[in-house]
Amino acid sequence: MNKIAVVTGATSGIGLANVELLLKKDFDVIAVARSENKKQALLEHMKPLLKRDSSLEIVMGDLSQTKSTLQVIEGIKNVLHQREVRHMDVLMNIAGIVSSGLHLNDEGNELTFATNHLSVYLLTTSLIPYLEQAKDPRVLVVSSLSHYRASINFRNLQNFKCYNILKAYKRSKLYNVFFVKAFAKKYPHLPIFAIDPGLVKTEIGLKNTSKLAAAIWKWRVSSGTDAYYPASFMVEIATDKTYIPFSGQYFKEGKVKKSNPITYREDLAERLWNETKDIIEKSLQKM
Numbered sequence: 317m318n319k320i321a322v323v324t325g326a327t328s329g330i331g332l333a334n335v336e337l338l339l340k341k342d343f344d345v346i347a348v349a350r351s352e353n354k355k356q357a358l359l360e361h362m363k364p365l366l367k368r369d370s371s372l373e374i375v376m377g378d379l380s381q382t383k384s385t386l387q388v389i390e391g392i393k394n395v396l397h398q399r400e401v402r403h404m405d406v407l408m409n410i411a412g413i414v415s416s417g418l419h420l421n422d423e424g425n426e427l428t429f430a431t432n433h434l435s436v437y438l439l440t441t442s443l444i445p446y447l448e449q450a451k452d453p454r455v456l457v458v459s460s461l462s463h464y465r466a467s468i469n470f471r472n473l474q475n476f477k478c479y480n481i482l483k484a485y486k487r488s489k490l491y492n493v494f495f496v497k498a499f500a501k502k503y504p505h506l507p508i509f510a511i512d513p514g515l516v517k518t519e520i521g522l523k524n525t526s527k528l529a530a531a532i533w534k535w536r537v538s539s540g541t542d543a544y545y546p547a548s549f550m551v552e553i554a555t556d557k558t559y560i561p562f563s564g565q566y567f568k569e570g571k572v573k574k575s576n577p578i579t580y581r582e583d584l585a586e587r588l589w590n591e592t593k594d595i596i597e598k599s600l601q602k603m
C-alpha cells in the first residue's frame with residue numbers, strides 16, 4: 317500500500333510543487349483546495365503523473381475559519397475511511413496568506429492569524445489519531461525567514477491593535493515555529509519540522525494585497541527560487557528517516573538552523589499553545 321500524504325495549500329506555489337514530487341514518489345495524496353477552478357487546474361496539471369502508481373484526491377474547504385477547517389478535517393477523514401485506512405503518513409501544512417489591512421473572519425479572528433496559525437493547530441491536532449497509526453509519520457509546517465524579525469505580544473496576538481501587513485505575517489510565521497516546538501514536546505512520537513522555504517517565486521504577495529504591496533512583492537520575488545527547490549527538501553524531510561531525531565527543529569535547505577532565540581522559550585510556546593486552544597474553542601462556540 318502507498319503512503320498517504322495530506323497537503324494544504326496544494327493548488328499553487330510551494331504546495332503544488334510538493335504534490336507533484338510526492339506523486340512522483342508514489343504517495344497517495346489528499347490535497348486541500350479552496351476553489352473549484354484551482355481544483356480542476358490541479359487535477360489537470362497532475363494528470364500525467366496519475367498514470368503511475370499513485371492517486372490524488374481533493375478535499376474542498378476554506379482554512380481561514382475554524383468552522384470550515386473542521387469541514388476540511390471531516391473531508392480528509394472521509395477519504396481515509398472510504399479507502400478503509402486509518403493512518404496518515406505525512407501532513408504538510410503549507411497553506412498561507414499575507415494580507416493588506418486588518419480583515420476579520422466571521423468568527424472575529426484576524427485573517428492571517430486564522431489561516432496561517434489557527435488552521436495549522438486545528439488540522440494537526442485533530443489528525444493526531446491518524447498520524448499515530450502510521451509506521452513513520454511526519455508533520456511539516458511552512459514557516460519563514462521573516463519569523464526572525466517578529467516578537468510575541470500576548471495582549472495583541474492577532475494584531476488587532478496597529479495592524480501592519482508585514483508584522484501580522486511575520487508573527488504568524490513565528491507562531492508556526494512555536495507550534496512546532498510545543499507539538500514536538502507534547503508528541504515526541506510524531507516527528508514535526510518547521511520549514512523555511514527561502515524566497516520563492518509564487519503569487520502569495522499578489523492575492524490579498526494592495527497594489528503597492530503587490531508591486532513590492534513582484535520586484536522582491538524576482539530573485540527567488542522556483543517552488544520545486546524548497547519542495548525537494550521538504551519531500552526529503554518527509555521521507556528520510558535520518559531527520560527523525562531532529563523533531564521540533566527549524567530547517568532551511570534540508571539543514572537544521574537556529575530559529576529566532578525566543579522560540580526556545582518553552583513557557584512562551586506553552587502559553588501560545590493554550591491561548592490558541594482557547595481562541596479555537598471560543599470560535600467554535602460562535603458556530
Ligand SMILES: NC(=O)c1ccc[n+]([C@@H]2O[C@H](COP(=O)([O-])OP(=O)(O)OC[C@H]3O[C@@H](n4cnc5c(N)ncnc54)[C@H](OP(=O)(O)O)[C@@H]3O)[C@@H](O)[C@H]2O)c1
Nearest residue numbers: 325327328329330350378379380411412460515516518520
Ligand atoms: N513564497 C515565498 O517566498 C515564501 C517564503 C516563506 C514562506 N512561505 C510560505 O509558504 C507557504 C505557501 O506559500 P506560497 O508562496 O506557495 O504561496 P501561494 O502560491 O499563494 O500558495 C498558498 C496556498 O495556500 C492556499 N490558501 C490560502 N488561503 C487559503 C484558505 N483560506 N483556505 C485554503 N487554502 C488557502 C492557496 O490557495 P489558492 O491557490 O486558491 O490561492 C494556495 O494553494 C505559505 O505558508 C507562505 O507563508 C512562502
